[in-house]
Structures are given as C-alpha cells and as structure tokens.
Amino acid sequence: MPVNLNPPVAKQLLPVEGVILGIAEANIKRENRRDLLVMQLCDGAKVAGVFTKNRFCAAPVIVAREHLAAADGIRALVVNTGNANAGTGDQGLLDARTTCAALAGLLGCKSTQILPFSTGVIMEPLPVAKIAAGLPAAVANMTGDNWFDAAHAIMTTDIVAKAISKQVVVEGATVTITGIAKGSGMIHPNMATMLGYIATDANISQPLLQQLVSTAANRSFNCITVDGDTSTNDALMLIATGKASPNEVTSHAAYGVLLDAITEVAIYLAQAIVRDGEGATKFITVQIEGGRDEDECKKIGYAIAHSPLVKTAFFASDPNLGRILAAIGYAGVEDLDVAALQLYLDDVLVAENGGRAASYQEADGQRVMAQSDITIRVVLNRSDVNATLWTCDFSYDYVKINASYRS
Amino acid sequence: MPVNLNPPVAKQLLPVEGVILGIAEANIKRENRRDLLVMQLCDGAKVAGVFTKNRFCAAPVIVAREHLAAADGIRALVVNTGNANAGTGDQGLLDARTTCAALAGLLGCKSTQILPFSTGVIMEPLPVAKIAAGLPAAVANMTGDNWFDAAHAIMTTDIVAKAISKQVVVEGATVTITGIAKGSGMIHPNMATMLGYIATDANISQPLLQQLVSTAANRSFNCITVDGDTSTNDALMLIATGKASPNEVTSHAAYGVLLDAITEVAIYLAQAIVRDGEGATKFITVQIEGGRDEDECKKIGYAIAHSPLVKTAFFASDPNLGRILAAIGYAGVEDLDVAALQLYLDDVLVAENGGRAASYQEADGQRVMAQSDITIRVVLNRSDVNATLWTCDFSYDYVKINASYRS
Numbered sequence: 005m006p007v008n009l010n011p012p013v014a015k016q017l018l019p020v021e022g023v024i025l026g027i028a029e030a031n032i033k034r035e036n037r038r039d040l041l042v043m044q045l046c047d048g049a050k051v052a053g054v055f056t057k058n059r060f061c062a063a064p065v066i067v068a069r070e071h072l073a074a075a076d077g078i079r080a081l082v083v084n085t086g087n088a089n090a091g092t093g094d095q096g097l098l099d100a101r102t103t104c105a106a107l108a109g110l111l112g113c114k115s116t117q118i119l120p121f122s123t124g125v126i127m128e129p130l131p132v133a134k135i136a137a138g139l140p141a142a143v144a145n146m147t148g149d150n151w152f153d154a155a156h157a158i159m160t161t162d163i164v165a166k167a168i169s170k171q172v173v174v175e176g177a178t179v180t181i182t183g184i185a186k187g188s189g190m191i192h193p194n195m196a197t198m199l200g201y202i203a204t205d206a207n208i209s210q211p212l213l214q215q216l217v218s219t220a221a222n223r224s225f226n227c228i229t230v231d232g233d234t235s236t237n238d239a240l241m242l243i244a245t246g247k248a249s250p251n252e253v254t255s256h257a258a259y260g261v262l263l264d265a266i267t268e269v270a271i272y273l274a275q276a277i278v279r280d281g282e283g284a285t286k287f288i289t290v291q292i293e294g295g296r297d298e299d300e301c302k303k304i305g306y307a308i309a310h311s312p313l314v315k316t317a318f319f320a321s322d323p324n325l326g327r328i329l330a331a332i333g334y335a336g337v338e339d340l341d342v343a344a345l346q347l348y349l350d351d352v353l354v355a356e357n358g359g360r361a362a363s364y365q366e367a368d369g370q371r372v373m374a375q376s377d378i379t380i381r382v383v384l385n386r387s388d389v390n391a392t393l394w395t396c397d398f399s400y401d402y403v404k405i406n407a408s409y410r411s
Numbered sequence: 412m413p414v415n416l417n418p419p420v421a422k423q424l425l426p427v428e429g430v431i432l433g434i435a436e437a438n439i440k441r442e443n444r445r446d447l448l449v450m451q452l453c454d455g456a457k458v459a460g461v462f463t464k465n466r467f468c469a470a471p472v473i474v475a476r477e478h479l480a481a482a483d484g485i486r487a488l489v490v491n492t493g494n495a496n497a498g499t500g501d502q503g504l505l506d507a508r509t510t511c512a513a514l515a516g517l518l519g520c521k522s523t524q525i526l527p528f529s530t531g532v533i534m535e536p537l538p539v540a541k542i543a544a545g546l547p548a549a550v551a552n553m554t555g556d557n558w559f560d561a562a563h564a565i566m567t568t569d570i571v572a573k574a575i576s577k578q579v580v581v582e583g584a585t586v587t588i589t590g591i592a593k594g595s596g597m598i599h600p601n602m603a604t605m606l607g608y609i610a611t612d613a614n615i616s617q618p619l620l621q622q623l624v625s626t627a628a629n630r631s632f633n634c635i636t637v638d639g640d641t642s643t644n645d646a647l648m649l650i651a652t653g654k655a656s657p658n659e660v661t662s663h664a665a666y667g668v669l670l671d672a673i674t675e676v677a678i679y680l681a682q683a684i685v686r687d688g689e690g691a692t693k694f695i696t697v698q699i700e701g702g703r704d705e706d707e708c709k710k711i712g713y714a715i716a717h718s719p720l721v722k723t724a725f726f727a728s729d730p731n732l733g734r735i736l737a738a739i740g741y742a743g744v745e746d747l748d749v750a751a752l753q754l755y756l757d758d759v760l761v762a763e764n765g766g767r768a769a770s771y772q773e774a775d776g777q778r779v780m781a782q783s784d785i786t787i788r789v790v791l792n793r794s795d796v797n798a799t800l801w802t803c804d805f806s807y808d809y810v811k812i813n814a815s816y817r818s
Contacts (some may be wrong), residue, residue: 057741058737058741059744059745060737060739060741060749092765092767093750093767094765094766126731126736127736127766128733316809324532325534326534329467329497329533330533330642330643333468333643334465334467335466338466358499359498359500359502359503360498360534400810
C-alpha cells in the first residue's frame with residue numbers, strides 16, 4: 005500500500021481556465037478501463053516540457069518533440085495507457101502520427117498542434133485503430149472539471165491517483181495550478197514511465213515557461229531519477245493558458261512566486277510516485293550535506309537510494325546500517341575520507357570516525373526503522389553543497405508486481 | 412536453489428604442494444559452525460591479489476594490503492566468516508592486527524607475514540577473542556587435502572560450496588591449480604563479500620604473479636562486478652608455491668598456458684557465485700558484440716544486467732523483452748543508434764531496426780525464457796569489441812534473504 009499518501013479529493017482539484025479534459029475507455033489493453041485522455045487547450049496556450057534522455061525513446065516522445073519544435077501552437081495533448089509505443093521502430097512513429105491526425109481531425113486543428121503520450125508495455129504495436137475509435141468519446145467528455153478522472157485515466161500499476169491543486173497571487177492576480185502524474189515503478193529510477201502534466205492559467209512567455217519546467221523538474225522529478233537513467237517515455241509537460249491576467253509575468257519576483265508554487269506541485273507529485281512505489285512500505289528521504297558539488301552529493305545519494313541491500317534492510321525494519329556505509333564507499337567519490345563523515349538516521353547519530361558512533365544504541369536505530377517515513381542523512385564535511393533525494397524500500401511485492409506486470 | 416551448479420566433490424579437489432589448510436569452529440556469529448580457516452604456505456611461496464575499491468574498505472583489507480607491501484614473505488592467510496570487520500574504525504584495524512599477531516605466534520612467524528580476511532555483517536565489532544581462541548584448533552587441523560572443508564568454512568549465505576581443481580603442463584612440468592570462493596549476493600555487484608583463493612604450485616616471479624591475478628580477475632570476477640562497485644571486503648588472492656618446478660615461468664607461451672588455466676578456474680568460481688546468487692532461478696549471460704570499446708560494451712551489459720525490471724521478467728520467464736531495449740537505451744552511450752542494433756535471446760532474433768524483428772514469434776521468446784541458462788546477445792554494429800558478463804534473475808527469495816540476513 006502507498007506510504008502516507010492520501011488519494012486526491014475530486015472537489016479539491018481546481019479547473020484551470022483554458023484547459024478541458026475528456027476521458028474514454030478505448031480497450032487498449034483491457035476492456036472496461038479508462039485508458040485514454042484528451043486535454044484540449046485554448047487558443048494562445050503555451051506548452052513546455054522535459055522528456056526522457058533514453059536513446060530508445062518512444063515514438064510519441066519523438067513526435068511530441070517535433071510538434072513542440074514546429075511551434076504551431078499546441079491545441080491538445082492525448083495520452084494512452086496500456087501500450088508505451090516504444091521499441092516499435094518506424095511503425096511506431098507512424099502510429100503516433102496517426103493518433104495525432106485522428107485527434108486533429110476531431111478538433112479542427114493541424115496534426116502538429118497535438119502532443120501524443122503513451123505508457124504501458126514496451127515493444128508491442130500500438131493498437132492505433134482502438135485509440136482512434138475511442139477519441140470521439142473522449143472529446144465528447146471534455147470539461148474543465150475532469151482533473152480527478154484524468155488522474156485516474158493515466159494510471160498503470162499506480163494504486164493511488166496523483167493530483168493536486170494550488171493557488172497563488174502573482175502580481176495581483178490569482179493564479180491556479182493543477183497537476184496530475186502517473187508512475188509507480190520508481191523504486192529504481194529506470195523502471196517505469198513517469199508522466200506529469202501541470203497546467204496553470206498564468207500568463208508567461210514561452211522561454212520563461214521552458215525555464216520554469218526545467219527548473220521545477222530538476223528540483224522534483226529529477227530527484228527521484230538518475231540523470232539519463234529514465235524510461236523510454238518519461239515526460240513532464242507544463243501548460244500555461246494565460247487566462248489569469250492580461251499581462252505576462254516579467255518581474256523576477258513574480259517569476260519566483262510562480263516557480264515556487266509550480267515546484268511545490270511538482271515535488272508533491274514526484275514524492276507521490278515514490279510513496280506509491282511498487283511494493284513500497286517505507287518512504288525514505290536521502291539527504292546529503294556538506295559536499296563539494298551537487299554531483300558528488302547526488303552520486304552518494306543515489307548509491308544509497310539504489311542499493312538493494314539498503315532497501316531490503318529498510319523493508320525488514322532492520323537497522324543493518326553498515327550497508328549504508330558500504331554504499332557511500334562505492335559511490336565513486338575517489339578522494340572521500342570515510343573517517344570524516346557522519347551518518348544519521350533521522351536524529352540518531354549512527355556512524356562517525358569510520359565506524360559506529362560511540363553513542364549509538366541499536367534500540368535507537370530500531371525505533372527510527374519502525375517508522376514509515378525515514379530520513380537518511382550523510383554529513384560529508386567537505387564543503388557546503390547539499391542534495392536531497394527520495395526513494396522507497398524494496399519488498400516482496402516489488403518482485404511480484406514486476407514479475408507479473410505484463411501477463 | 413543454485414542454477415545448474417553441482418557441489419564440489421571432495422576427492423576431485425587436488426592438494427597444492429606447499430599449502431596446508433585447517434578449519435575450526437570459533438563461534439563467531441553462531442555456535443556449531445565452521446567459521447575459521449587458516450592456510451599456511453611453504454617458505455618461498457608468493458602471494459598476489461586484487462582487492463575491493465570501496466572507500467569504506469574493511470580493516471582486514473587495509474591490513475592485508477600493508478602486509479603484502481611489506482614483502483616479508485607471506486606465510487599464512489586467515490579467514491573468518493560471521494563478521495566483516497568493516498565500518499569498525501580504528502578498533503577494527505587493531506582487531507585485524509591482533510588476529511594476525513595471534514596466528515603469527517602460533518606459526519612462529521612475523522605478524523606482517525599473515526594476511527587477514529573477514530566476511531559477514533558490517534559495522535559490528537570483530538569478536539577477536541573468539542577468533543584467537545579458535546586459531547589453535549584450526550592450526551592443529553591443517554593438512555594439504557582440506558580444500559573441500561575450506562570451501563565450506565568460508566560460506567555465508569552461499570547454498571553450495573565453490574571449489575575446483577585443474578592441472579596443466581607448463582614447460583614439461585605438471586602444474587596443479589586449486590581454487591575456492593564464497594559469495595552469493597552478486598545479483599547486483601555491490602551486494603556481498605566475494606572472497607576467492609586460488610593456489611598453484613607453479614614457479615613464477617612476484618611481478619608476473621601480480622599480472623596473472625589482475626588479468627584473470629578482469630576476465631572473471633570483474634565480469635560479475637562493476638568497476639568500483641565492490642563490497643567493503645572483496646578480495647581475490649593468488650598463491651604460487653613454486654613446488655612444481657625448480658625453474659620460474661618466463662616464456663610468453665608458458666605464461667599464456669598458466670594464465671588460461673588460472674582464468675578458467677577463476678571463471679568457474681565467478682560463475683558459481685552468480686549461479687548461487689541469492690534467490691537465483693536463472694543464469695544469464697549478457698554478451699555485447701561489435702562495440703567501439705570495452706567501456707561501452709560493459710556499460711550496456713551492466714545496464715541490462717542490473718535492471719530490476721529485466722531481472723524480474725526473467726524470474727517470471729516472461730519474454731517482456733522491451734525492458735532490455737529500455738536498458739540499452741539508458742546505458743549512457745550518448746551517440747548510440749538504436750535502429751542499428753540487433754537483440755537476440757539465445758539464437759532468436761528479437762529486435763532490429765529500432766523495434767521488434769518481423770520474424771520474431773512470442774513462442775520463440777517463451778521457449779528460451781523457460782530455460783535456466785539464457786544468453787542475451789546485443790550486436791551493436793559499431794566496431795569489433797566484445798564483452799561478456801554474467802548475472803542472474805531477481806526473485807522473491809532475493810528479498811527474503813536480504814531482508815532477514817542479519818536477524
């Protein structure tokens with residue numbers, strides 16, 4: 005079960021003026037399942053995004069990048085679950101373009117004004133006829149208050165839907181931000197597709213919007229994902245409809261307010277993915293302090309966060325904390341002085357001077373390990389750079405879910 | 412259960428003249444368990460080795476390196492299980508030296524002529540008094556034909572002991588090579604301690620012996636371990652007693668014969684560790700062909716070999732082979748043209764031209780996935796460098812073993 009993650013409440017999800025959403029059952033992988041989402045954007049809405057760096061990136065990622073680059077003005081996004089359209093070669097590209105053309109025909113716009121997204125099994129042909137057949141129902145279903153259903157329509161192995169809204173005042177205007185995301189295989193960052201869609205009615209230029217999404221992604225989704233170690237389909241899209249104000253955000257202060265609010269939404273969604281991690285029973289914050297640069301902090305953080313030995317010890321609530329020291333040691337920081345660092349579990353000093361702290365009591369470690377939210381804190385004492393990552397533990401259910409996902 | 416790995420047969424393990432071995436029960440972690448091994452070497456025997464690159468390397472690793480560097484002539488090795496003496500700070504170093512001193516006293520040599528090794532739980536104080544108390548029994552037990560018992564004495568979570576002997580003729584003299592190893596957490600290479608001891612009666616100089624062990628390790632144990640991603644205690648030691656011949660191996664041809672034979676022993680032991688991998692049900696060979704250099708071949712090989720998604724699919728015997736493409740894509744080879752490579756499962760062509768091969772039938776994939784030994788073959792078509800790695804699948808039992816190892 006997800007770790008301290010409440011399902012979204014429909015009435016707390018705020019419409020974003022200029023965005024309407026429709027859901028349908030297209031029978032892509034199974035019958036009787038909402039598996040198709042269309043988001044239509046108002047004229048003048050802007051879209052910016054970040055995509056997977058995987059060399060085997062999926063066909064829809066290639067097509068979405070092309071269409072964003074065409075700069076014809078994006079009018080709609082279409083998302084299917086049940087099939088990732090990845091590792092599908094030229095046919096996959098054709099299928100993604102066919103999906104866009106079908107939706108463009110229904111909405112009366114150009115194909116290049118549609119962004120396609122897919123998530124599900126890899127290396128199976130996309131059932132594009134089923135998607136095309138489902139689109140009219142999705143379009144007919146479109147309203148502004150469909151965010152709750154939209155969050156459900158993009159789920160795959162997710163147990164809980166991920167959605168949140170937030171309002172802030174930017175230069176006198178109330179700005180609404182609503183975001184949804186899917187993903188649940190993030191126990192290791194290369195696992196499963198992460199899709200995130202955040203919409204706001206803020207009025208902001210295309211270059212600033214791109215800067216916003218890149219910065220917010222680096223502080224949220226990229227803290228649960230190793231650089232470059234992404235799935236074939238990962239994408240985070242940020243939509244700005246401009247309806248909140250006739251004036252574009254230009255001041256540094258206003259940009260900062262908007263960035264903070266969008267980052268907060270992105271962090272909530274990213275953490276929700278970890279809390280709903282496949283088989284997760286613990287939510288673990290890995291905080292590396294006092295490094296020389298962000299790279300070495302993240303190296304050490306990811307070595308800990310990825311160690312199956314560390315993760316299974318947390319699953320067992322067993323303070324077998326030497327495994328964390330071993331992970332720090334093989335993180336690849338060549339000149340690391342292991343005798344100079346401190347390791348904490350929440351507020352408990354576990355190790356210093358290259359070994360167990362004199363003050364450490366097994367009972368203290370045991371007490372923290374019994375919690376469902378735990379912070380591993382490593383103080384490197386090398387300089388003043390910090391980094392924080394989020395991960396979860398590694399359980400029987402992780403293996404069960406991934407051994408049976410396709411069948 | 413181990414995958415196609417037969418236990419060693421005592422009478423097939425050949426004594427190596429100049430090496431005697433003794434085993435004892437020292438009650439280090441549990442009662443009634445052989446947990447202490449002493450190997451005494453004849454005068455003039457040479458020892459060379461490779462050690463973990465972990466920055467948190469264990470106290471015995473530091474001391475063993477020091478004693479090898481002292482070049483006083485190594486007279487004995489001492490190995491304990493049940494405690495790794497890692498993450499133990501200055502006290503750990505003292506404990507490792509105390510162990511050496513105790514054995515040196517019994518054998519009438521200097522402390523610096525002893526190499527200590529430990530494996531087991533990390534960050535617990537070494538029960539050095541128990542080890543010292545157990546040493547006389549181990550010394551009293553020493554004989555040349557104790558390799559079978561020695562292989563058992565160094566096991567931790569291993570199910571099957573790992574040992575093999577081989578004879579080759581080198582410049583007219585019959586040379587015997589006998590090796591033992593322990594390790595079973597190699598489903599991911601940062602897992603558990605790997606210890607290997609190979610002894611030969613070949614007569615070879617110290618520099619050539621060091622070259623031998625480094626080369627053999629690179630072709631065997633380092634193909635189941637990412638560079639630098641090693642445990643706190645990993646070590647492979649190569650002992651040469653010189654008893655087989657009065658003349659040192661000097662010719663290129665003779666060195667080659669010896670290298671091949673020792674590499675063969677090392678590969679057997681390394682593969683045995685994977686076959687006995689914690690919870691393993693499948694032995695997987697990952698063969699990367701046609702790369703530009705070894706680095707990119709290994710990057711791709713390890714991305715596949717480490718992917719929990721790939722490993723759980725193999726556990727399920729589910730040909731969800733798109734997961735392999737995804738792993739190739741995020742391996743970090745920046746200019747990889749994914750449309751130019753072929754993916755095979757044994758002899759079955761699975762993917763080419765960026766997607767599923769036209770000839771691929773699910774039934775063929777299913778047939779290969781049902782086997783217990785499987786080869787994943789990726790043909791990059793970039794140049795002519797190849798690399799082969801070995802790994803295993805990822806099962807419920809892996810989680811079970813590692814969630815309960817300490818308690």
